[in-house]
Amino acid sequence: MSELVIKNLHVSIEGKEILKGLDLTVKQGETHALMGPNGTGKSTLAYTLMGHPSYTVTSGEIWFKDKNIIEMPVDERSRLGLFLAFQYPVAIPGVTVANFLRTAINARRRAENPQDKGINILEFRNMLKEKMEMLKMDNAFAGRYLNDGFSGGEKKRAEILQMAALKPEIAILDETDSGLDIDALRIVADGVNALTGPQLGALVITHYQRLLNYIKPQFVHIMLDGRVVESGGPDLALHLEEQGYDWVREKYEEEKTSIR
Amino acid sequence: MEEKPKVVITRSRRPEPAVRNFAFTADMLPADGALKEYRRHAWETYSRLAMPAATEEAWRRTDLRLLPADTFRLPTRGAFRELAAVPEELLKPLTADRHGGQVILLPGGARASLDPELVRRKVIFTDLHTAEAENPQLVARMAGDLVRPEEGKFAALAGAFSQNGVVLYVPKGVTIEQPLNSLLWGPGVGLAYVSHILVWVDEGASVTYVHESASPDESGASMHAGIVEIKVGEGANLKFVELQSWGRHVWNFSHERVSVGNQANVDWIFGAVGSHLTKNFSELDLAGEGATGRMSGFYFADGDQHLDHDTQQNHLAPHTTSDLLFKGALKGHSRSVWQGMIYVAPAAQKTDGYQANRNLILSPDARADSIPGLEILADDVRCTHGATVGKLEQEPLFYLKSRGIPDKEAERLIVEGFFDPIMQRIPFEGVRARFQQAIHEKTAAV
Helix, strand or coil, X not given: CCEEEXXXXXXXXXXXXXXXXXXXXXXXXXXXXXXXXXXXXXHHHHHHHHCCCCEEEEEEEEEECCEECCCCCHHHHHHHCEEEECCCCCCCCCCEHHHHHHXXXXXXXXXXXXXXXXXXXXXXXXXXXXXXXXXXCCHHHHHCECCCCCCHHHHHHHHHHHHHHHCCCEEEEECCCCXXXXXXXXXXXXXXXXXXXCCEEEEEXXXXXXXHHCCCCCXXXXXXXXXXXXXXXXXXXXXXXXXXXXXXXXXXXXXXXXXX | CCCCCCCCCCCCCCCCCCCCCCCCCHHHCCCCCCCHHXXXXXXXXXXXXXXXXCCCXXXXXXXXXXXXXXHCECCCCCHHXXXXXXXXXXXXXXXXXXXXXXXXXXXXXXXXXXXXXXXXXXXXXXXXXXXXHHCHHHHHHHCCCCCCHXXXXXXXXXXXXXXXXXXXXXXXXXXXXXXXXXXXXXXXXXXXXXXXXXXXXXXXXXXXEEEXXXXXXXXXXXXXXXXXEEEECCCCEEEEEEEEECCCCEXXXXXXXXXXXXXCEEEXXXXXXXXXXXXXXXXXXXXXXXXXXXXXXXXXXXXXXXXXXXXXXXXXCCCCEEEEEEEEEECCCCEEEEEEEEEECCCXXXXXXXXXXXXXXXXXXXXXXXXXXXXXXXXXXXXXXXEEEEECCHHHHHHHHCCCXXXXXXXXXXXXXXXXXXXXXXXXXXXXXXXXXXXXXXXXXX
């Protein structure tokens, strides 16, 4: 069983420390929600886990499938089974969704076996069609340029489509609910729910409780100032909805003060 | 009179090396034939003109000081027997299952074939020498009609010394279904290939013509100077694909003009992936009312390649339409120059001209210059242009890599996407496949 274990992670961007000793473990088959106010480092964590070059890990460890992946190239992390659903998916003009996905799938096959001739076209088409139906996407979607001129909802659905096609073991969903209306949110959440299960561990990063009405996490974590300060079950999210983040902030500030 | 300032030289500057001149002499001119008069005039012009200097606007960005001009010799008759043979894959048709005809130009020789049915319909498609002997009046009428030797040193050189070339004539009303193909094969070092292509698609005729220039990579230097003159008659239709796959040791110069008549149309496609240095002048003359022309250019330079394309869209008659898109990628230390001009003559009202040049820089040492221009002398016209030079961005690369796509492949995908608008304009799968292959090879190379 795959496990993502983050230990005492410190991360800086342009010399400014954003993550300040973060600990978190996500196992395959579990759904975790990571919540917290804006600017606490949630997206920094997502990008760092995937290996974005702008983020520097100054200390700490990230273990995935018993490998410390801090030095591992981005594409290798993906092929090992890690996935990031982007908050802001990037447009790739001129490259169709189908061409892109086939390239990504073939890159996986070729990493396993350099002699691999690539996925059978018919097999690929059927797979893609099935996943698109699940996400209530029109067939024509496969022929559109990746994220180019997509609406907010289309972009997020395209992220989930990629997740479905690439079958990761641990997926990080960075603010997947942002910019979605209620219908789009429901479709995306249904897609995620269809994929979660014993094969997938999910870390759902969200600012709002709203998404958690549709995606039910077993574990909820609260992040503040670059660290996970509170962890619990689904009731923690409900508590947040009622009380807001102030009580966490107060508690955490008190802690800091008492340490001093 | 002012007093001359006193100049004190404390340190001498290293003198700028001059551009070397060719060592060609009149006794090297091809034997007298149908082009005797034309060649004599071209030779006189050639002798009179100096080598292009960096002070001329068209040559400001393309330096010829390292061109070993004086070392080049013309290939002798039958020279191909001693040189690398034509690779089979260059002889395959790119735009259909089979050719309607093929002309292969070799160093010091040529081969030509044409579908007997097309021969019966009086189509002429052969090498320049054969055409000079068999159709002297036609050849004499076509040569120098559109590209004059006075246009430059290399045009004059090509006019005077073209030891090889292609002549295509499609008679009135003849539609040729199978594409015609010619290949200029230029192996060897120290050689000057000089070619002249003459095309006349007569009234109401229609044809697809693919011409490729190619050679293997060799060490040393060779050169090519060429003229392309194409006339598309009233109501005629031409699809012209030009592929430049010279070896990396070749200095390549060409002057090309396509003249489009009343209600006629040309679809002109360029693909440039080879040569050490290229300076290419391509002009589209929309000479007849309602003429339309589309120019689509694909170039990909790497290593120390230098590709300079000078394009001109001349709207000379009313209701004419031009549409130019050139897209290029650059790697290594390579450099590209695109300088484009839309000219609209005073009488050319209701014209629509478009030009765009887009460049993608893939390495910090590569450089692209993109210089659009408009000269509009009519008042009721629509002309738009755009020029961009962009770098390979980190965010798209990261996004693709986050899906398990390795670095080089991610770069290739982005480059393919960048070129997609050009691919969309090319109606031939074989040509698109050749460009894809170039993208694969050049992005995969270190």
